[in-house]
Amino acid sequence: GPIETTDPVTIRSVARLLHRLHSAPEVPGTFDLPSVIEDYISTAKRFNVTHPGQLGEALKFSGEIVNAIERCSRVSAPCHNDLIAANFLQGKDRLYLLDWEYAGMGDPYVDLGNCAVNFCMDEAGCRALMESYLGREPSPSEMAQLHLLRVLSDLREAMWSYVQVGISTLDVDFHAYGMKHLERFLDNAKSDSLNTWLGAVGA
Template identity: 30%
Template sequence: MVTDEARAALDAIPMLAGYSGPLERLGGLTNLVFKAGDFCLRIPGKGTEEYINRANEAVAAREAAKAGVSPEVLHVDPGTGMMVTRYIAGAETMSPEKFRTRPGSPARAGEAFRKLHDSGAVFPFRFELFAMIDDYLKVLSTKEVALPAGYHDVVRDAESVRSALAAHPLPIVACHCDPLCENFLDTGERMWIVDWEYSGMNDPLWDLGDLSVEGKFDAAQDEEMIRAYFGGEARPAERGRIVIYKAMCDLLWTLWGLIQLANNNPVDDFRAYADGRFARCKALMETPEFSWHLAAIHRG
């Protein structure tokens, strides 16, 4: 059934119409992704149009390819969300385990982020944490799904984060914003980044904090990524922003998980996903280190 859908999608794309070779299902939490020869086909998942702007994604994917951090975009339909990119041969799709076992991979991810952030690319969307929380809450208000107990209390507590970040804002740059491990493809020499659905102009250190969370990085992996990104030591305020964003990405993606739950996405147990992310967010915000990092950001 799923393969039939992929065949039909391929036949609707002139450059791939009539392709009869093998189709290999690749990873993806919300979308259907297939390898078709030298190409990669992405079919958008059910309900994603509620919270993803496909026209913005199309621009970002092309800009990221121009920046040299993402595969070439060969076809994209902003109306349907269908996308075809060049398949990166010999690259491993990353996971938390692979980030632990592939030597140098955290550094290569840091270098890829640096290349993207320094590229001068301009993405059409502004990824603004607190506005996105409000937007996701609006989506959830139309669905029958319960927020974790105390969610709104933690959002109120996060006003201290908003204040600290606003005191010394960094220039916003083109960011991936959703650095799930599986969105990284590693050749061993170069790290590629794919899937630009949530990308936008953002504080660059969001990407580092979020990847650390998604990859379950330990202190050594964090240090490797940070030093590769900065080309050396990071200032306390920069490290502080990375830690703060570790908590804030969990606060935001808790809501994303609940949207998947409401949309009956079968890929994962999204109730456990959302509850786990929210618990991790609260635990980090309650540590003395979190307050110390907030103070470091305030000092600038």
């Protein structure tokens, strides 16, 4: 059945499942988050979608995040890249991960950050996720990488939404959905925490 995203036992199971996935043999395809965001922006422009005025400011912050993340050598591992709660299924004795449309080789922290934002994890939830994933206490640098990619996940979701504004035939207000994620990205990017995390990567 569906999973309970705030349940500590579930978070531990999810973390262990992601660890198994990220330790699996190489898979076809790649998923590079900064490139994906750029692709979404150019695709939306091709469909004559008007991006919000805050996009320039958002890209300045995303550039800072990407530069900080790249101070640590990145690992390439099989990643799912769409870790919404609905893509997890709790079986009788194990947890299943569904919908592999975005899967490819990528940065495990992109998966971890995507999971953390989609599960609306607070600091304690993020720490529990990392402890179970690593099998030990996370370092300040590891927590910072999780948080930065958790924040950046919202910019990806916002830019995906603007592509949908151009191409989707669904009766969904993708513009409003995109603005919600863009505003949350900017709120997090302007918080005092961001500078702390930027400074902690690789320290």
